[in-house]
Amino acid sequence: MLKINNLHVKLEEEDKRILKGVDLEVPAGSVHAIMGPNGSGKSTLSYVLSGRDGYDVTEGGATLDGEDLLDMEPEERAAAGLFLAFQYPVEIPGVGNMTFLRTAVNAQRKARGEEEMSAADFLKFIRAKAKELKIDAEMLKRPVNVGFSGGEKKRNEILQMAMLEPKMCILDETDSGLDVDAMKLVSDGVNALRNEGRAFLVITHYQRLLDHIKPDVVHIMAGGRIVKSGGPELALEVEHNGYADILAEMEVEA
Amino acid sequence: MNTATKQAPAVISADARPVSGAWAQEARTDAAQRLARMGLPTRRDEYWKWTRPDSLIAATPAPAALFDYKGEPPVFHQIDRLKIVFVDGVFDPDASDDLSGEGLEIERLADVATTDIHWAKDLYGVLETRGQSPVARPLAAYNTAMATDGLVIRATGRVSRPVSLIYRHQDTESDAVMHHVIRVDEGAKLTLLENGAAAARFSSVSEVDVADGAEFHHVRAQGRDHERQAITHMFARLGAASVFKSFTMTVNGRLTRNECVIEMRGDDATAHVAGAALGDGADGDFHHDDTVFITHDAVACESRQVFKKVLKNGAKGVFQGKILVKPDAQKTDGYQKSQSLLLDDDASFQAKPELEIYADDVICSHGSTSGAIDEEALFYLRSRGIPDHIATDLLVLAFLADAIDEIEDKEIAAEISDRLDAWLARHRG
Ligand SMILES: Nc1ncnc2c1ncn2[C@@H]1O[C@H](COP(=O)(O)OP(=O)(O)OP(=O)(O)O)[C@@H](O)[C@H]1O
Ligand SMILES: [Mg+2]
Numbered sequence: 121m122l123k124i125n126n127l128h129v130k131l132e133e134e135d136k137r138i139l140k141g142v143d144l145e146v147p148a149g150s151v152h153a154i155m156g157p158n159g160s161g162k163s164t165l166s167y168v169l170s171g172r173d174g175y176d177v178t179e180g181g182a183t184l185d186g187e188d189l190l191d192m193e194p195e196e197r198a199a200a201g202l203f204l205a206f207q208y209p210v211e212i213p214g215v216g217n218m219t220f221l222r223t224a225v226n227a228q229r230k231a232r233g234e235e236e237m238s239a240a241d242f243l244k245f246i247r248a249k250a251k252e253l254k255i256d257a258e259m260l261k262r263p264v265n266v267g268f269s270g271g272e273k274k275r276n277e278i279l280q281m282a283m284l285e286p287k288m289c290i291l292d293e294t295d296s297g298l299d300v301d302a303m304k305l306v307s308d309g310v311n312a313l314r315n316e317g318r319a320f321l322v323i324t325h326y327q328r329l330l331d332h333i334k335p336d337v338v339h340i341m342a343g344g345r346i347v348k349s350g351g352p353e354l355a356l357e358v359e360h361n362g363y364a365d366i367l368a369e370m371e372v373e374a
Numbered sequence: 375m376n377t378a379t380k381q382a383p384a385v386i387s388a389d390a391r392p393v394s395g396a397w398a399q400e401a402r403t404d405a406a407q408r409l410a411r412m413g414l415p416t417r418r419d420e421y422w423k424w425t426r427p428d429s430l431i432a433a434t435p436a437p438a439a440l441f442d443y444k445g446e447p448p449v450f451h452q453i454d455r456l457k458i459v460f461v462d463g464v465f466d467p468d469a470s471d472d473l474s475g476e477g478l479e480i481e482r483l484a485d486v487a488t489t490d491i492h493w494a495k496d497l498y499g500v501l502e503t504r505g506q507s508p509v510a511r512p513l514a515a516y517n518t519a520m521a522t523d524g525l526v527i528r529a530t531g532r533v534s535r536p537v538s539l540i541y542r543h544q545d546t547e548s549d550a551v552m553h554h555v556i557r558v559d560e561g562a563k564l565t566l567l568e569n570g571a572a573a574a575r576f577s578s579v580s581e582v583d584v585a586d587g588a589e590f591h592h593v594r595a596q597g598r599d600h601e602r603q604a605i606t607h608m609f610a611r612l613g614a615a616s617v618f619k620s621f622t623m624t625v626n627g628r629l630t631r632n633e634c635v636i637e638m639r640g641d642d643a644t645a646h647v648a649g650a651a652l653g654d655g656a657d658g659d660f661h662h663d664d665t666v667f668i669t670h671d672a673v674a675c676e677s678r679q680v681f682k683k684v685l686k687n688g689a690k691g692v693f694q695g696k697i698l699v700k701p702d703a704q705k706t707d708g709y710q711k712s713q714s715l716l717l718d719d720d721a722s723f724q725a726k727p728e729l730e731i732y733a734d735d736v737i738c739s740h741g742s743t744s745g746a747i748d749e750e751a752l753f754y755l756r757s758r759g760i761p762d763h764i765a766t767d768l769l770v771l772a773f774l775a776d777a778i779d780e781i782e783d784k785e786i787a788a789e790i791s792d793r794l795d796a797w798l799a800r801h802r803g
Contacts, residue, residue, distance in 0.1 A: 170757050172753050173749065194756035195759050195761050195765075198758055198759035203757075209754070210751050210754040211751075212748075212755070212769070213772060214771070215768050220768070223760050223768065224759050227761060
């Protein structure tokens with residue numbers, strides 16, 4: 121589903137290279153996890169895939185179901201089925217959460233040539249999804265993420281994902297800031313969406329999330345590249361030994 | 375159009391006006407003399423540093439083409455209201471409703487002026503005069519001296535239907551000078567709506583006396599004719615525990631200067647003045663100036679100014695806002711916020727927020743900012759599939775929201791919100 125090929129990215133404003141040849145393929149129906157030290161480029165990868173300004177792709181590319189992702193506007197990528205749960209969800213004063221979600225759902229439907237959802241259907245739909253994530257009605261009325269706690273913001277990201285039903289979901293540290301119960305809730309939300317036609321790329325620092333959302337493949341990112349890939353046991357290894365051994369091993373190889 | 379108003383302001387004199395009732399003539403003469411003493415505004419005046427008065431004081435107004443509304447229903451059309459129509463500044467009885475309503479007395483200024491004695495005598499030119507210090511407002515004195523039409527409105531009870539003044543613009547060269555006197559009696563309540571361009575050049579003064587425990591609500595939608603010019607003054611005096619709330623929406627217009635001068639004379643009064651101005655220089659010049667002066671002269675009064683501007687393609691915005699707290703005005707709560715959203719590098723905003731406080735037990739805050747659209751927020755919205763232009767509109771409306779929130783009547787607020795939204799949709803890119 122998602123194919124990233126030798127992706128090199130530098131900052132637009134300064135001569136700083138961040139991604140230095142990322143190769144990654146996430147097939148439909150699978151869950152891949154990315155772990156890696158702070159600053160290794162995980163969020164940058166997710167931003168570049170979703171179309172944020174400020175980066176130059178100097179080499180390589182990325183496709184979603186064969187379509188060139190990097191050529192599209194952010195909203196086109198979303199309509200094509202890409203979703204990023206932000207590491208730092210953005211607060212938007214003055215824009216109601218409900219208005220935001222209804223606008224997003226209908227914009228995507230329109231882009232796909234589907235009919236807009238009626239106000240009543242939308243309300244029913246969002247109430248059901250919100251209930252599953254234990255998001256109360258009051259939170260839906262508030263401006264997007266404004267005054268939300270860290271955990272509430274993350275749950276709001278998953279609510280958006282559940283509403284938009286994307287086929288390629290990237291979760292950037294959605295577990296950070298969540299208490300144990302919320303982690304379970306969010307994981308259940310993600311697992312409920314798992315199916316043959318959908319894929320997940322889960323960025324995390326902690327093995328704990330991967331206990332709930334079982335990955336097929338775990339990748340380690342360091343210095344702007346995927347330096348090692350393996351099964352779920354790789355996450356356990358990181359949990360126990362940190363990155364030092366893996367990085368040392370890579371040095372030796374290099 | 376009365377020929378007298380076509381004369382250059384520079385040559386107005388005490389007897390330039392047709393003689394009317396004794397008290398009115400006296401007020402006009404007085405205003406003309408006041409004007410002669412203070413002189414017309416010049417570009418060198420501090421108060422006119424950012425807005426050039428030249429075109430407002432020119433002998434004849436620059437012509438202004440009429441706006442093509444393309445069949446769009448006028449603003450407030452679905453609000454139940456008492457309609458009073460002026461065409462190029464002249465009252466049109468045929469197009470207007472009956473000038474009567476429960477708890478309401480409405481007369482034409484011209485009729486009142488010929489009476490020997492009238493309560494309006496205590497207000498006409500009087501509140502304007504009080505508003506001339508510490509800052510001179512010569513164009514308001516000019517209006518008092520030269521006004522050709524207007525209304526005298528008195529609310530004696532709680533009036534449920536808004537009084538809606540509709541200013542039609544039909545003559546591309548019209549020069550309208552209108553003056554209203556409004557009195558809201560003790561415990562009474564009045565909502566005044568105003569909309570339309572009125573004229574190629576429009577001068578308007580409203581003197582509003584809000585008695586103890588009275589409430590005055592004002593919502594104005596200024597005309598969309600691109601070349602029109604307007605200089606408006608609102609002078610208000612507030613009694614104890616009274617409420618004054620004024621909101622103005624401005625889209626388009628070559629030049630608009632709205633001055634609002636409020637004197638808080640009774641304890642526990644509330645005054646809110648707000649505005650949302652949207653300008654796109656691609657349609658022609660746009661210059662919008664909000665000039666506000668609020669004097670706290672009583673205990674425990676609250677004043678609030680919330681002004682928002684959205685500017686693009688060389689549109690210009692100006693804000694001059696002052697809160698003056700007199701020595702005895704303890705427990706004053708003064709708030710002032712003026713913000714501009716500049717949608718490109720060509721737009722500009724100048725602001726002069728001022729506080730002058732002589733009492734010690736007060737809370738006053740002011741803030742003025744201008745900035746671009748929040749790129750982080752824009753990306754977040756777009757990443758959810760919301761197209762760039764719709765996402766931008768959402769953020770602009772969000773920016774305007776706290777000014778619109780100042781409108782108490784939710785039906786009217788929704789109407790204003792819709793109009794702003796529609797303007798944004800027409801001015802994308
Ligand atoms: N706009 C920017 N300006 C300057 N440096 C940047 C910018 N964006 C990213 N970087 C730098 O690029 C590197 C990668 O950042 P990124 O946020 O992708 O890391 P990460 O792997 O997500 O880290 P973390 O685990 O802490 O979230 C860091 O050194 C970061 O400081
Ligand atoms: Mg990160």
